[in-house]
Amino acid sequence: MGVLVCCDCFFYRKSKTKPNGKKPPAEEKKQYLEAEFTKVRVVDFDLKELVVLPREIDLNEWLASNTTTFFNLINLQYSTISEFCTGDTCQAMTACNTIYYWYDERGKKTKCTAPQYVDFVMSLVQKLVTDEDIFPTKYGKEFPNSFESLVKKICRYLFHVLAHLYWAHFKETVALDLQGHLNTLYAHFIVFVREFNLVDPKETCIMDDLSEILCAPAPPAPAAPSSPAPSPSSHNHVTER
Ligand SMILES: [Zn+2]
Numbered sequence: 001m002g003v004l005v006c007c008d009c010f011f012y013r014k015s016k017t018k019p020n021g022k023k024p025p026a027e028e029k030k031q032y033l034e035a036e037f038t039k040v041r042v043v044d045f046d047l048k049e050l051v052v053l054p055r056e057i058d059l060n061e062w063l064a065s066n067t068t069t070f071f072n073l074i075n076l077q078y079s080t081i082s083e084f085c086t087g088d089t090c091q092a093m094t095a096c097n098t099i100y101y102w103y104d105e106r107g108k109k110t111k112c113t114a115p116q117y118v119d120f121v122m123s124l125v126q127k128l129v130t131d132e133d134i135f136p137t138k139y140g141k142e143f144p145n146s147f148e149s150l151v152k153k154i155c156r157y158l159f160h161v162l163a164h165l166y167w168a169h170f171k172e173t174v175a176l177d178l179q180g181h182l183n184t185l186y187a188h189f190i191v192f193v194r195e196f197n198l199v200d201p202k203e204t205c206i207m208d209d210l211s212e213i214l215c216a217p218a219p220p221a222p223a224a225p226s227s228p229a230p231s232p233s234s235h236n237h238v239t240e241r
Helices: 010-016 047-051 059-084 114-129 147-175 179-195 201-214
Strands: 093-095 098-100
Touching: 047 179, 059 114, 059 147, 059 179, 093 114, 093 147, 114 147, 147 179, 147 201, 179 201
Parallel strands: none
Antiparallel strands: 093 098
């Protein structure tokens, strides 16, 4: 199939020559786009139906409940390969041609390893979803005005973790036979954030090739055409976020 090889960014080329003899953490090609793997799911029903706001349920309650669930599931999925995501194997938080930098509470940009970045994400999200003033669980307690923007922030960070799982740890996920869970979790998450416009498409576009396959209503034929080629400007350079 038409695999887009636009992501052999310098980071991995450089890491290949590392003296410790370890293999680079990512595949040369996007193994996760191969039909053999994309067809593996743990559910086969329409995810769109699952994410639509049910009648009689408050929008914020729905966002809160789903966001908390995605946080727990993505944390769990990452934990299955976390022993392979180390400061050596993943010296930066990468996904395709993007390196994510962490911005601390004062907005200071920090370059960190992937496990550090994931730890920052999980700690921050844990703090937010257990804060009774932000994710209220008691009857009658109001959501804050900043609720939607915080949910968006959480979803953006969770997307980074999912993208890193595919980009750097898909092989290990397959070795553990957990690709069906990852595919289902990813597709459910993408359909959800699209439904409520929670993550900027400019953020998720690096994974559009996979999203189009996994979020398609019916399983794609093996020879399905690939998504359109990215613009020339997206080739061979590393984006910083
Ligand atoms: Zn990693």
